[in-house]
Amino acid sequence: MPHILVVEDEAIIRGSIKRLLLKANYQVTEATSVADALSKGELGQYDLVLSDLRMPGGEGTELIPFSTETPVLIMTSYASMKTAVDALKAGAADYIAKPFSNQDLLSSVAKNCKAKPKAKQTGSTSSTQSPIGKLIGQSAPMKKLFKLIYKVSATDATVLVNGETGTGKELIAQAIHQNSSRADNALVSVNCAAIPDTLIEAELFGHEKGAFTGADSARAGLVSAAHQGTLFLDEIGELPLAAQARLLRVLQEGEVRAIGSVQPKLVDVRIVAATHRNLKRLVESGEFREDLYYRLNVIQLVIPALRDRGADKLEIANSLLGRYLEKFDRPATNFSLEAEQAISRYSWPGNVRELENAVQRGVILSDPGNAIEADDLGIETEQSPEVIDEISVNATSPSRAPSQLVESAEAGTDLEEYFQRFVLENQDAMSETELARRLGVSRKCLWERRQRLGIPRKRSSVQPVS
């Protein structure tokens, strides 16, 4: 049962909060002031500190330095933006303005309450989750990240999410949206690397009828679709320069101009952008607009690589195991000790996405009911992650024609060498879509491999904003 420390000097308010929380199955300890709260032992023992801001003897925010990993939710009667922002700046997880309804308080408490580790249940989906959507993580860097997510969610600030491929950038964007005041409106996600350069401007900003060949009718773009909601621009570093100029206008002026239109339209979107690349370096090499970089980089969230998340690796693996056992209708099982050790030791260059592929492969290759062995996961072997990925994809889709990449790997050709040679020899003559098709991979996969092998797409130099 989650344990909450309620710090409130007004006895009547404190009593009614206590009754409400007890009814909602929380355990409650009361304190009448900051000093009283600190006399009740370490604040880290609670799942949440719910404290009034203004109290005789000291402000509720003074508890924050003592709260270690426990979130502090501040109640304030002074509902000005300034006090709220000050509380958040001081490190509060969130604030709630008085007077609040019972429902407001309960949902705010539930949202901010620290997740308690549950008993380990292998082979089920009920693994410990953070209070943030589907993000699993109890490690110190993830807890720090969750705190930051709560803070930025309460604002409308543009966020730049930086993390290696497969670290969960999209889940972070979802968490920010779900915890924001825009949660009831759309979250529109766009992978800038997956849309051909020739289409991306029209997709994002819309077009007028007749703006280009094939534009038979006018169409609103994805930016407009995210009006009053959040626009998640994944792999922003891949956005062509012309589209960067239009995006800058959305950020600077809050308006969108469709292709072929002279009349801009006002839009209200919160932008969360993500990249696994160093945007600063792209600015230096002329591939990314400096002005756009500074507009996007208001708040930067850096997602730790999976290898730096300690015990989270096993926890996420167990959660994924539950998901895939259910998907493939397999009886409950768990990882063998060797498999657990392999998961903990492996460096996971492809992060959670690679772990997901390995677990999926393990479920498919293991005998139903038997423990999943390290060999089933395909880690700590000589195989490159690419080959493992292709095997798991093909194993789940037996009808899929084997790609040229898999064929060449089977024929003993070095996979990366083959890929690199093919791209270098054909990139001047072929579009990205054609290259990806000929290699038998998606555009996104082509792009990811380009990054890893150090053969990024060529770009032209920076253009002025139109």
Ligand SMILES: Nc1ncnc2c1ncn2[C@@H]1O[C@H](COP(=O)(O)OP(=O)(O)OP(=O)(O)O)[C@@H](O)[C@H]1O
């Ligand atoms: N902390 C986490 N807990 C549980 N699942 C996670 C976590 N992080 C990522 N995942 C899962 O890993 C997969 C990859 O996550 P996601 O697509 O968000 O990563 P990404 O960083 O956006 O990847 P890419 O760089 O390839 O676009 C998804 O299936 C996601 O659900």
